[in-house]
Amino acid sequence: xxxxxxxxxxxxxxxxxxxxxxxxxxxxxxxxxxxxxxxxxxxxxxxxxxxxxxxxxxxxxxxxxxxxxxxxxxxxxxxxxxxxxxxxxxxxxxxxxxxxxxxxxxxxxx
Amino acid sequence: xxxxxxxxxxxxxxxxxxxxxxxxxxxxxxxxxxxxxxxxxxxxxxxxxxxxxxxxxxxxxxxxxxxxxxxxxxxxxxxxxxxxxxxxxxxxxxxxxxxxxxxxxxxxxxxxxx
Numbered sequence: 001x002x003x004x005x006x007x008x009x010x011x012x013x014x015x016x017x018x019x020x021x022x023x024x025x026x027x028x029x030x031x032x033x034x035x036x037x038x039x040x041x042x043x044x045x046x047x048x049x050x051x052x053x054x055x056x057x058x059x060x061x062x063x064x065x066x067x068x069x070x071x072x073x074x075x076x077x078x079x080x081x082x083x084x085x086x087x088x089x090x091x092x093x094x095x096x097x098x099x100x101x102x103x104x105x106x107x108x109x110x
Numbered sequence: 111x112x113x114x115x116x117x118x119x120x121x122x123x124x125x126x127x128x129x130x131x132x133x134x135x136x137x138x139x140x141x142x143x144x145x146x147x148x149x150x151x152x153x154x155x156x157x158x159x160x161x162x163x164x165x166x167x168x169x170x171x172x173x174x175x176x177x178x179x180x181x182x183x184x185x186x187x188x189x190x191x192x193x194x195x196x197x198x199x200x201x202x203x204x205x206x207x208x209x210x211x212x213x214x215x216x217x218x219x220x221x222x223x224x
Contacts, residue, residue: 043114043201043215044153087152097143097166098213100152 003027003090009105018075020104022088025069033064034089034098035073037082044087044100047073078108112136114216116202122222123192131187131219135204142185143213144177145201153201159185192223 005023012018024033034049048055048062050071055062061074075082087103115134123129135142141160145153155169159179167177174192179185189196199220203213 041217043203043217044213045215046212085152096141096158097155097169098145098153099155100145102150103152 003031003099004088004101006086006088006101006104008102009107011107011109012075012078014080014108014110015077018078018082018106018108020073020075020086020088020106021070022073023070024088024090027068027090028092030093031090032093033062033068033071034091035060035062036087036089036098036100037084038087038103039081039084044098047086049091078106080108080110082106083108114202114204114214116200116216116219118219119217120220120222122224124224125192125194127192127223129189129192129221131189131200131221133185133187133202133204133216135183135185135202136206136214137183139204139206139214140182141205141207141211142179143203143205144185144187145203147199147201147218149198156187156200189221192221194223197221197223 032049032051035047036044038044047059050062064071085103085105087100117132143158144156147153157167157177162182174190177187199218201218203215205211205213
């Protein structure tokens with residue numbers, strides 16, 4: 001019962017920005033948007049999260065639309081090591097568990 | 111520093127057998143989570159511990175599954191009378207606190223039931 005919709009797959013070129021979309025049209029006011037990624041044969045890894053303001057850290061930027069119904073994760077300079085499944089997750093501020101959907105399989109090509 | 115570790119990394123067992131999967135969380139993390147990931151799908155929540163107690167075990171599929179965390183650190187996921195459908199990667203995560211805190215995942219245990 002994931003609350004997000006993501007494209008199943010996308011390719012991007014090494015060194016270019018990768019823009020990963022996520023729709024969460026039923027998000028409520030106290031729900032955050034989280035992004036995790038999972039590299040093959042590893043556990044998921046936290047990337048970033050936000051409520052309504054855009055966020056940036058050393059890994060990525062998160063752009064949330066003003067109505068909060070969608071967001072975009074931006075990997076500014078994709079490398080081959082960024083090839084992974086990327087999960088967009090909506091999580092209530094009072095919740096502790098993560099509800100993963102199928103995610104987007106991102107393949108970075110040289 | 112050391113991350114979350116899980117042992118064994120792979121476990122092959124026969125249908126009907128009992129298995130135990132171990133998780134060593136990051137030192138000092140009070141919250142511990144178990145998830146299960148089937149091939150081609152995202153992880154699914156199984157159980158959550160806050161300290162020694164299971165605060166939410168609503169994700170456990172049936173009573174063949176049980177988990178403990180007796181001293182508030184290491185946790186063991188126990189599966190009785192294993193079935194072929196139990197084959198999956200079992201992931202453990204820990205966090206410092208719960209709400210809005212980053213969960214750190216281990217590499218998982220791949221369980222194969224023949």
